Amino acid sequence: MNTTIHASSALRIERARLIDGTGAAPIDDAVLVAGDDGVIGYAGPAAGAPAPAGERVIDAGGRTVLPGFFDCHVHLGFQHGRSPGRRAEEDPVLQMLGTVRRLRETLDAGITSARDLGGLPAGFRTAVEQGLVEGPRLQTAVRIIGHTGGHSDVRLPDGHDLSGGMSEIADTEDEVRLATRRVIRAGADLIKVCATGGMGSPYDQPDDEELTEAEIRAVIDEGRRHGGRAVAAHAQGTAGIMTALRAGVTSIEHGYGMDDAACDLAGETGAFVVPTLSTVYAGINKETMPDYHYQKKIRWSGITKTNIARVIERGLPVALGTDAAVGPHGVNLMELSYLVDLGMTPMGAIIAGTRTASELLGVSGRLGTLEAGKLADVVVCDGDPLRDITVLGDPGNVVCVVQQGVVRKDLLPAPARTAA
Ligand SMILES: [Zn+2]
Incomplete structure (x- = not known):
């Protein structure tokens, strides 16, 4: 940054x-x-x-x-309560102005630095740096690298792309290297990969495994070859979390399936965990979510609370992130109270949102x-x-x-x- x-x-x-x-x-x-x-x-x-x-x-x-404060997991390019696949229908000017408004709301909530993990063009980062718009200082992954039919594949079954440019589909070691080079060309500060399926994606489950260990290693190697860019792994089910940790990712995003063995391995690799509890506490809405999404969230919310309480108890480095867009924008610091609900002290939660987050983003020498x-x-x-x-x-x-x-x-x- x-x-x-x-x-x-x-x-x-x-x-x-x-x-x-x-x-x-x-x-x-x-x-x-x-x-x-x-x-x-x-x-x-x-x-x-x-x-x-x-x-x-x-x-x-x-x-x-x-x-x-920092929010290490946002999607500022997306409205809350609207399926990502609908973005392609939006007028691009309204889409951009909506993002500008969300930048403002996020800053007003006390977030002076944010890391966007999919869907935010690099121009917004530069616009904030240049003072064209006011918002949090930004790091952006721009697009999300995942397999065909996986968590980031926002397409209809016939292949029609609804992702609005958010998806970077890659299915082999060579393709993930190429995909990494494409997102770097698009201005990405860091690389986002899918190690598992997810909640909001129609064709998979959180326990499904996505990029292989060899593929994630290839992404990390490309990141290393381009200035040492961090790699954030969307990782929900236990098997994919273990794969991402073995490959050596910088951070586990969500981490809902972090069992004892995963905590042990994270302790060894030094990976950060960004638990995005806002998606569990505030991101479940039967009215606005497709039924598959709602059913998955209900099934996983208890598992998430048990496992993230363990992550906190084990003292792993936790950085604040909300997955804003899944839940509402502009109330990012509600995440602090969810961390406290699962066992952090208030001071510990403040550190997760400041010092530890600045370490994850590699800016602790200047901020945090x-x-x-x-x-x-x-x-x-x-x-x-x-x-x-x-x-x-x-x-x-x-x-x-x-x-x-x-x-x-x-x-x-x-x-x-x-x-x-
Ligand atoms: Zn996310």
């Missing part, structure tokens, strides 16, 4: 209760100062802060100040915590998320969002005027 975006600004946040994302205890009455390059110069107790130097001042009024030398991506929230993590899930409580020192959202009360 090119972490630097178009604009930056000098900023000073005062009267903050600072949760810096490192796991350290909160600091009451803290100050955060960023220079005009948007880089944090100081984040700590007010007593040790440098004197004001004409920066824009935000009075947090004792509210909690956190690092800007509020420390001197990092970029000032900041969220200010009403309420105490360490007592009640659900406060962050309501975008109305996310009263201020900052990227690289630039205020993108500000619902804070106007500063009291001093009588002349």
Whole structure:
């Protein structure tokens, strides 16, 4: 990820209760100062802060100040509640403007960085970098590599393509190498592969196996040969999860079938897990889903909760991701409360959405915590998320969002005027 975006600004946040994302205890009455390059110069107790130097001042009024959050699994190119196969019917202008609106809603929810895992053209990433639109900093996989008839094959049985350009179908080791080169040509920051079938796909089951170990190894090798790109594996059933881990993927997406053996292997390989619990807690809707999709979700929701609770208990690196589009956009931080529901501490969930996520995206040197030398991506929230993590899930409580020192959202009360 090119972490630097178009604009930056000098900023000073005062009267903050600072949760810096490192796991350290909160600091009451803290100050955060960023220079005009948007880089944090100081984040700590007010007593040790440098004197004001004409920066824009935000009075947090004792509210909690956190690092800007990451959502490591979104589909910003897709509307919630609409089958991916319908996208091909949409007017391309309306489709693009809808994506622009979802970028805004995601940023307003406190997500200052996001990783799109299928369906988002690379131009949106560049548009955010250049300041043409406001949204989270982006990494995008652009398209999803999978087998014929597999999870990413959004086609009718007669072969008619409804994917709107999201599918990259490949069925042999040579074809997956070629597919990897095509998505890199399209501007992909990372590669997304299907190791298993899925919920929303009509022709397979979550336990079905998809790319073989040799094919996933070939994709990882092409990623390595092109600047060391990460490989994210859609992996739901246990057998496909094991295949993806043996091949050496960077992250297991969903991980619903993570049994003890899978946790052992993930512990050995160092793979991240992105559990996308929002799809289970908020993404099940009988009215809008095809029946096959609804039935699969019902069958898998209990399995998912049992296994992801195990992943959390085992202390594997968990990064926050929602699969937004399957569930609603713009309420990404509800995922924090689902992680807590399955056993994480509120502080642990905050770290999953900040520091650990920045490690998964390879940007932990610049983002993910509020420390001197990092970029000032900041969220200010009403309420105490360490007592009640659900406060962050309501975008109305996310009263201020900052990227690289630039205020993108500000619902804070106007500063009291001093009588002349
Ligand atoms: Zn997804």
